[in-house]
Amino acid sequence: MINLQPYSNPIYFVWLAVTLLPLMVGLYFGKRFVVYQTIISGIFLLLIFGGSKWQQGLALIGYIIYQFIVVGGYAAYKKHANKTWVFVSMVSLSIMPLVIVKLTPAIEVGQQSLIGFLGISYLTFKSVQMIMEMRDGTIKKFAPIMFARFLLFFPTISSGPIDRYRRFQHDYVQVPTREHYLEMVAQAVHYIFLGFLYKFILGYFFGTVMLPQIAQVAISHRAAFFHTGISLALIEYMYTYSMYLFFDFAGYSLFAVAASYLMGIETPMNFDHPFKARNIKDFWNRWHMTLSFWFRDFIFMRLTFFIMKHHLIKKRTRIPQAAYLVNFLIMGFWHGVTWYYIVYGLFHAGAIIINDYWLAYKKKNPQLPHNRWTEGLAIFITFNVVCFSFLIFSGFLNTLWFQAR
Amino acid sequence: MNTKQAVIELLEDLTGTDISNNLDDNLFASGMIDSMATVEMLLELQAKFGIDVPVSEFDRSEWDTPNKIIAKVESLV
Structure with missing residues (x-):
């Protein structure tokens, strides 16, 4: 069969x-x-x-x-x-x-x-x-x-x-009404073609054409920079993998949403221009959204609710920090029980905690400049933090440090 | 104090900003309220008005502006 x-x-x-x-x-x-x-x-x-x-x-x-x-x-x-x-x-x-x-x-x-x-x-x-x-x-x-x-x-x-x-x-x-259903079908057709572009052209290019070559070069430099393996090729790997991850998964998600629409079911979207995010919090409202919203609604919010209701943590600012750690640690384990998924989770928890400090500081200091340059800088920093987290997520560091001979 | 005034006061405590002139602003989009502040709001609503909104009943799109929150609270009191 x-x-x-x-x-x-x-x-x-x-x-x-x-x-x-x-x-x-x-x-x-x-x-x-x-x-x-x-x-x-x-x-x-x-x-x-x-x-x-x-x-x-x-x-x-x-x-x-x-x-x-x-x-x-x-x-x-x-x-x-x-x-x-x-x-x-x-x-x-x-x-x-x-x-x-x-x-x-x-x-x-x-x-x-x-x-x-x-x-x-x-x-x-x-x-x-x-x-x-x-x-x-x-x-x-x-x-x-x-x-x-x-x-x-x-x-x-x-x-x-x-x-x-x-x-x-x-x-x-x-x-759905006929009018609405026709809109859904049109949307679905658009998503399918966008999905082809994402998954089978861009995802294929970054993941199948580029990535294996870059990986080889990066592995050949594994003794670089005091045996940490930090090389130009590793940085290239980080960005290429990030592009592959996005286009492959966003492409798949577009197909899944399109097929649902054709069946008259409005399955929610998974991605909303994640690389345009201005901070890590914003990123999680745009990246693998149905997963992060699930975690938000069923873990983060429930946990903070429980902590506050029972006064388990006295200091107000510590509550979301504790909840972020638990939230992202569970997300890490969910991806798989390996050191790099768990570190990936902790890394995002740390990033979002630091981001909260920054947002609080910004609120207290309204005189801080805010214009398209600072926004551009924010997007740039967020993008790089995210790509670094994907390098951890990729497991390539595991190959580079512990497996490659 | 009526419900509307009480909700506005609660939201101003929560966001630390004067919102009385911007009752149709999207609180989530502007970052004034996040998940943590949402939980605080739900607990405050429970304490002040005795209304019980379970977390899974909380649909962001129904609670994203001060006016929507006021309407929600008025309907639940």
Whole structure:
């Protein structure tokens, strides 16, 4: 049986266009063909997780059943009680499969967990979110079929963007007006072409053409500058990798959003000109937005709320600092249990804390100059700080320092 | 003191700026309020007005200007 990874080659787009067409005709006439959509979703999931990836397919099925028990169980419990320890246990249970998958390669080097599959971390965000919103009372009912549709929505299953249940449900039930749907289709076509440019031209150029060559030169200079490996080629690697990372991931995200739009679902955007950010805070409002907003809403804000409500930290300025550290440390671990992902998280926490000091200083000193030159300088500094963080993130320093022989 | 006045005072305490003439300014876009200030605001609203807004109920686009916040609070009091 064939196996097709999402948005990876032209055949996938042909399949997408052919299978979505009937659905699009339905949406144009104000109808969502639910049965048809379920069938093609099944086909696409089979293409992603079938064939040589059948083990992942089994892991996915097991995972879905498990999350149904956890989330459904919590929903049933929440009807008559609301203990904190039950909530915490359920969140822990929901995260457990991901923790196992992330820890396995760190404990047994290079070993991949049998319960892992493409997209497990994204599905975990969706499941945990359900439990948290049930705790808050914003999701009151456990609707198993809608929950399955939400988890298994195939355009975003492998790498997001991470949608929110209530938003998704609204779009699924409420078919867009014809006028609005036509706008969405036009937008989708635009996104697909932009995605081709990003992922298959620019991403390919930076990632496949340039990066391996630069990596070789940088490795050959690994004894440079007192054996730190700091060389011109390393700096080149930093910028090239940053460009590759952005264009590859933003390109993928554009495809995922476009496919969702064609299906009448307004999956949120993931990127908003991140390299135009004026500071690190601004950057996280523009980079991998659905992830950073998820962290903001379900970790950072909840944690600060908890700390303030229980007066755990006396000094006002220390509260967000502590929350940033926890927030970005978890984000680091989520990327993977390696030193460079964790350092990447800590680096961003440090950058955002320093940025907060600067913003407070600026507020106290309104006489500081503010013009397009200072804004340009701010963008330049932010860009370089971000690119440096991506060099850490790339894992190339690990290769350079500990693996290259 | 009416609700509107109380909310404006709360926001001025929070942002440290006089907002009474800019009730339609976007507080998030201008950086006057961030996630941390949002949490402080929610806790203050709970203490002052007894309204309970869970974090997951908080949709930024519905709370991004002083006028919207006033309207929200008035509807929840």
